[in-house]
Amino acid sequence: MFSLKANIFSNLEKEILSLQGFRQPVEEQKTDLGLGSICSSFPRQTFPFAAVHEFKSANPESKSATLGFVSCILSRIMKTEGISVWIHSGRTVFPPALTGFGVAPERIIFINATTEKDSLWITEEALACEGLSAVVAELHEINFISSRKFQLAVEKSRVTGMLMSSQQKYSVNACTARWEISQLPSGAPHNLPGVGFPRWQVKLVKMRNGRPGTWNLEWSKGNFRLLDVPDEMTLVGQKLKVV
């Protein structure tokens, strides 16, 4: 009896998810982002690809952390083929630095929009363009109407949208996920002097049909590493110290 009920619930849940635009990914198309246990917060335990993700970054420090995190995800989505579109107003990203996060900068088309109205329009057009790997946009504000337009566009085209808003406060909108990335002090292996691999605090503020959460991540050697569990490297370091 109980199992029957659970079965009905899970079927209903699946139905609701597909109505909301979350589609069960085909086995071959599955892309592992390497986010590890963060995935348990997502619906169906997979990073929602055909969706709009909002990243809030109000100051240059959090902006650069966001750029780093977004580039890491972009590298996993783009892999070795495909192209992406990067919409900005006055370039802030330094293309050669993207190689450090595994992104080939020559496969990104940069579009410079001078007005906010143009940026929103271009973002919508880009999200509606089938076949693109991902769309990254640096916007000022994502309001409710434009976020709904974005959502409708990605449901049809299955493009992943990562939008950075430079607002201090959240505005009400229909984005699937809302992230906040901030910088953390880096950790060099073996307590070596100098600046180590970049570390971020990744805050998933909102996740439709998922669970919000906060994690500490490190990007090293082309992979994410969750920092909550004491990792081998530091253990080795401590052991060395003891010896």
Added chain:
Amino acid sequence: MAKRFVSIWFRHLKTDWVSLRKPMFSEAPFVLTLADHGRVVISSTNAFAQKLGIFVGMALADAKAIVPELKNISDKPEPSGKLLENIARWCIRFSPVACIDPPEGIVLDATGCPHLWGGEENYIAAIRNRFSRLGYDTRIAIASTHAVAWAVAHFEKEKMIVPCGKEADALKHLQPAALRLSIDKLELLFKLGIRDIGRLMQIPHSTLRRRFGEELTKRLRLALGKDEEFLEPVELARTWQERLPALDPIVTAKGIEIALRTLLDQLCRRLSAEEKGIRMAIFSCYRVDGKLQQLKLNTNSPTVHVTHLFKLFEPNIETIEPALGIELFMLEAVVVENLYPRQKKIWITRSSIEDERFSEFLDRIASRIGQNQITRFLPTQRYWPERTFRPAVTLDEPIIEKWPLNRPRPVHLLHKPERIDVTAPIPDYPPMLFRHRGKLHRIEKADGPERIEPEWWLEQGEHRDYYMVEDEEGCRYWLFRLGHYVTCSSPQWFIHGFFA
């Protein structure tokens, strides 16, 4: 621009052509003959035969009586049209509009061409030299009307260039045959004692028409440029152009849209039949009051997709001012490129730059914000941070150099480094703290220095010593010191970027 016509008269077209194929005839008098009413008549002569007094229409027997060693070949009765047409095609090197002018001439519309050869004299000389090297004896004249050029080429011996507006002077002393009149008209004029065109021109036109009919006045008007003569070029210049005249003047946006869609349909059908695609198109609306309204578009890759092209034009339709109405629409594909049909994929997964959907997306963006706002970045072999990348020349330019991977670089680079106040131990230690935009940052960790020298072959300046630093909050920055420490002044420090 005043029109200029070149008339080329081949004085011995057929015999020259035969001597080219049979060189043994080229050094001796010889004629081509045709059978006519039971006797053999000369149909064309070469230069040597002509000098000896043999003319076209003479019986071969008479000619043999004058020149016993005269050689003769039987001519083909067909006219020389095909030969002329081939020569006219060859003449396209001198002017795009080349027409045949039977029986033994070619006319070129040389408007705007002679200056490429350095003037009309050189132009004519160039044509004549090319023909004489081929073995054709020609006489060439240039004038503002075809009729005058023809007349001068056939009947004038020295002044082969007729300046603009001097047509009447050039014709004055030529015989009436230069007007290309029929034999009976010429005989009549001869009987009346009119031996040159100058006399004819003194007679009022109404009198001429009454006496000699429409033909003579028409020929005169053509010669003087009062009527226009239509030429039929051997090869039409290919223009990708479609026209749509409107029965009633169009004043509404809806009407313009319908016209544009119709024209696009027609043009794209023609283009796709020829495996071509539009790269640049101009949509022109001719208004009733004589004004012209135009829309222009560029595409990133050749396309014949009507809906897409229409979408590119659509936002600009409202800028057309129809005023009293538009009477003619014209759509021209100014730049076309080859567009070969591609095999369609069953599974479309990731797109590339050549992808149709993607290039259409870029076209839409470019039509709104401009093509120069869309860029790709490619690496350059340089160390100065601002110059380590460059915008690609075209969107599909292949990457040749590799991106530098050996040094950490900030994801966010400031366009212009900003001054900061720094406390730093000398000589080469990283700073201990710095103040940027009023906020104090205490530095916990640091890497560096990495010295980058300016490119002295481009600009003078001091080197930069870069440090990658991390403050107590964990934020990472890229700072640099400009130049060496100098005893009297404190060094200048800048912030240049933000690490992830």
